[in-house]
């Protein structure tokens with residue numbers, strides 16, 4: 261199971277699941293955090309968004325998802341301009357796994373899946389490891405198991421696009437690979453994925469394309485293959501390789 265050859269440029273037929281043109285976003289009265297971003301997310305591909313701390317990766321995900329209204333530019337969902345808030349985009353098939361994972365610690369795993377309107381059977385197909393924990397409070401699970409709940413809940417709603425923020429943060433490499441492998445398999449089934457990742461090497465093994473953000477703008481973009489072949493040249497200027 262590895263990334264498929266998805267071109268990083270050039271014409272493709274059909275419509276991206278999610279796209280942005282000239283997207284700028286920020287907070288309060290401060291200047292924009294991301295500026296003039298253009299990006300597209302196509303069915304079946306994993307795009308990883310990399311960049312140093314504070315580059316604007318989380319802000320990009322929030323603005324694309326409707327959790328943060330852009331200051332300017334347009335976001336399209338299935339080719340149609342959207343300004344809908346996150347909960348409406350979620351109903352239309354967009355899944356956001358935010359940095360805080362939004363797992364409710366006082367609820368059981370089963371309850372967490374249900375409030376996310378997830379298909380519990382499908383969630384267990386994705387992560388059989390959760391079956392024996394279904395009736396445990398999520399707060400008693402390990403960090404990795406909590407991340408599995410968050411990801412299982414997102415995927416078990418059969419979304420068209422997944423935006424995930426640092427899924428593997430704080431996890432051992434083996435667990436990070438497990439989660440990223442699940443994301444890759446979902447993309448192989450047609451899901452469009454945008455991943456913000458700290459584990460750059462792991463992210464590159466599952467990604468088709470890479471976008472590097474710096475100071476809120478795209479500093480580099482290209483195929484994951486090119487990034488893997490010359491990570492020092494392409495990424496070293498922007499990121500410590502972890």
Ligand SMILES: Nc1ncnc2c1ncn2[C@@H]1O[C@H](COP(=O)(O)OP(=O)(O)OP(=O)(O)O)[C@@H](O)[C@H]1O
Nearest residue numbers: 287288290293311312313314315316317318319320
């Ligand atoms: N809620 C907020 N209110 C005000 N400023 C914010 C808020 N969230 C983020 N910022 C600022 O926006 C900038 C970009 O933050 P963002 O979280 O998008 O970056 P990031 O690339 O995801 O970084 P990290 O890897 O540290 O999570 C930072 O300067 C941050 O301080």
